[in-house]
Amino acid sequence: MGELGQIARALEEMNVRTRTVLMLIRLEQMKAATVADMLGISLSAVNKHLAKGIARLAELRRRGDGES
């Protein structure tokens, strides 16, 4: 599986809130505080979701299928 397929699958399997935080912060360039505000969760929860989401994507790289 290519890198994109791998990312897409990981996102699909992610908890929706984790994925939401990851998308909003990474790709919509939102501030963590804004995301916390909108989701009604704490700033630290936002950062935990973010770290968890990135970690998941990083773990897939370790298994290395498709990643050069």
Place this chain on the structure above:
Amino acid sequence: MSKKPAEPIDPSPPTVEQTASDTFVRRLHGEWTPADLTALEARLKRDPAYADAYARVKAAWDSLDTYAEVPELMAYREQAIAYARDASADRWLKVSPHTRNPWRNAAAAAGIALAIAAGWELSPYGYGSGHYQTDIGEQRIVELEDHSRIALDTATRLKVRYSDDARIVQLQEGQAQFSVAKDPARPFKVVAGNRTIIAIGTVFTVEYVDRKVHVALMEGKVAVVPAESEHSGNTRPSSFSPPAPSDGEGQGVRLEKGSAPGEKSRDDRNVTIELIAGEELRISRDGESTVSPKADIEAATAWREGKVIIRSETLGDAVRRLNRYSRRQIQIDDAALAAKLISGVFEAGDTQGFVSAIQRYLPVTVDESASRTIKLKLQIGPTGSASADRERSWQYDSPPDSHF
């Protein structure tokens, strides 16, 4: 809305990637001291497994950006926006109009048209007083409580103040088109820099960029007066009483308007200038104003169709206009190059297309090594000076996958 219970975030023991990712996020979002950096660097040195994991975390972070625009990720971005919008829906009911709307950035970045934020949909009064703004590449239309409409172009900020006896919009930056509902008791005023445009029942655009004001009138009649007296309060400038609702072609009093045909420039910033449909007014940074009896309405409203029309402008001015639509900025370090005149029709946001066109017609070298800027330089060599000040003109058709 009932508060959702907190979810357990990480029940399993952390993997090395999770540890690395925690640090990565902490570094990203503040609470990061020089001591933290020293500690991280030390750990990266002595713990190869951690260093590898940290590298994978960083690669994962970067890879998301690489695929930001592919359909798979766009779908998740849209979903994320919808999810967060639903989650915050009830908060919108309590939101004050002065609160910045975080949706606009998200919608703009994802290229999704979120015409009306959830809370406003539920308001019986439409948009009222408050701040409105668009992000780079975003356009939106705001319908105010009196059914006047404001279309905001890219990177535009404005402030609306409605009261019983006045409707005042302060255009802080950017460009907007105003379709004004008739209300003789409450003149509609747009303040741009040190000018105020006063209108009754009319359609016009105002651009305020780089402290230059440009007004083009499509319908009705407006008067442009000095804005000093508008900043502090509601006192109307004594030299002007709002025109009666227009009954056709330019029958009203033409205050201070010269009788000579054609363009007329003046540098007195204290005069009142009245415009009728089809006219345009430009005011330079120094306050010199020029009225043209025949407005280039096509150029003035091209942005509504996602186009930028440039007619005999310096490359510097053209780039400044194009840059307003794009996160990737064109930079010109060369005054001689910036002063060259160009004309053309461009897709707003298609920075690449613009640069390619410039490359075809001007002796420039393009440096695209930086991700956020494209640098243009005049080519040094015998070909550089021959056609130095000739105007370049072309029609550039953007490819269909233009991303605006």
